[in-house]
Amino acid sequence: MDEETLITGLLAGDEAAFRHVVGEYHGLMRHVARAIIGSEFADEIVQDAWVAVIQSLPRFERRCSLKTWVLQIVSNLAKTRLRRERRSIAMGDAADLELLVATGQLFQPDGHWLEPPGNWHHDTPELLLASEQLRAAIETALTALPEMQRTVLTLRDIEGLEMEEICNILELSESNGRVLLHRARLRLWQTIDQFQRGEVE
Amino acid sequence: MLKCRDIHDRASDYLEKRLSWRARIQFRLHLFICVHCRNFIRQMRTTVTALAGLKKSPDSGTIDNQVTLLLRQSQSAASGSIPKKDR
Ligand SMILES: [Zn+2]
Numbered sequence: 309m310d311e312e313t314l315i316t317g318l319l320a321g322d323e324a325a326f327r328h329v330v331g332e333y334h335g336l337m338r339h340v341a342r343a344i345i346g347s348e349f350a351d352e353i354v355q356d357a358w359v360a361v362i363q364s365l366p367r368f369e370r371r372c373s374l375k376t377w378v379l380q381i382v383s384n385l386a387k388t389r390l391r392r393e394r395r396s397i398a399m400g401d402a403a404d405l406e407l408l409v410a411t412g413q414l415f416q417p418d419g420h421w422l423e424p425p426g427n428w429h430h431d432t433p434e435l436l437l438a439s440e441q442l443r444a445a446i447e448t449a450l451t452a453l454p455e456m457q458r459t460v461l462t463l464r465d466i467e468g469l470e471m472e473e474i475c476n477i478l479e480l481s482e483s484n485g486r487v488l489l490h491r492a493r494l495r496l497w498q499t500i501d502q503f504q505r506g507e508v509e
Numbered sequence: 510m511l512k513c514r515d516i517h518d519r520a521s522d523y524l525e526k527r528l529s530w531r532a533r534i535q536f537r538l539h540l541f542i543c544v545h546c547r548n549f550i551r552q553m554r555t556t557v558t559a560l561a562g563l564k565k566s567p568d569s570g571t572i573d574n575q576v577t578l579l580l581r582q583s584q585s586a587a588s589g590s591i592p593k594k595d596r
Contacts, residue, residue, distance in 0.1 A: 419512025424545035
């Protein structure tokens with residue numbers, strides 16, 4: 309369903325169009341809300357955001373994709389709520405930005421690998437996901453990531469949004485966004501590497 | 510000359526083509542001489558590509574509820590009376 313058809317359908321109150329956007333956006337909206345305000349208020353924010361989407365859709369100016377626009381609504385509502393709850397924004401905080409991989413353990417003082425990456429038995433994306441156990445290990449590692457890292461990684465690598473859009477939605481500086489993304493990826497790479505070493509032993 | 514640690518630290522910028530022309534050449538040069546980093550970059554690329562395969566939709570129960578709610582909302586919006594959210 310292309311975006312114009314989708315918007316027309318939504319404006320007309322077409323059930324198939326609603327089913328499509330909910331399937332595509334609901335999970336993402338929760339990610340964004342959770343990243344900004346935490347899981348406690350996330351569902352409420354997402355509900356409010358859907359109402360706002362329905363109400364504002366006739367005035368949607370198409371200056372960005374529908375998805376980005378919807379996520380910006382979520383982000384704005386979450387931030388407003390955050391101020392009302394007098395909380396400080398938890399984004400890009402110390403825990404998130406902390407180096408996940410202690411590089412001292414990975415590298416010799418001269419910058420060479422201490423323990424080089426192993427040889428992967430599952431060495432294509434298809435093979436990685438075909439192993440049930442490995443897939444579970446990846447999902448567990450994903451869940452264990454700090455909130456903001458997980459959100460950036462999810463929006464970028466799983467949902468395919470542009471980095472600029474993501475930083476905009478989450479109000480991250482470009483450089484912080486990139487650091488968060490890279491750390492999240494490194495953690496997942498490490499998880500997969502460890503899993504594959506374990507299989508060989 | 511870049512160290513293996515630099516390759517590790519800047520892999521995402523390399524994969525997303527965010528490095529300057531000069532930095533990219535240096536990066537490539539290191540990959541040319543270092544089998545471990547070639548391995549690492551290939552694995553990072555595989556990891557990132559695999560992640561796209563994890564995309565999933567919410568369960569059908571959640572979708573059904575949400576769609577019902579939205580349809581009701583949009584009908585009231587169309588008829589001009591916008592109710593406060595149900596809660
Ligand atoms: Zn190297």
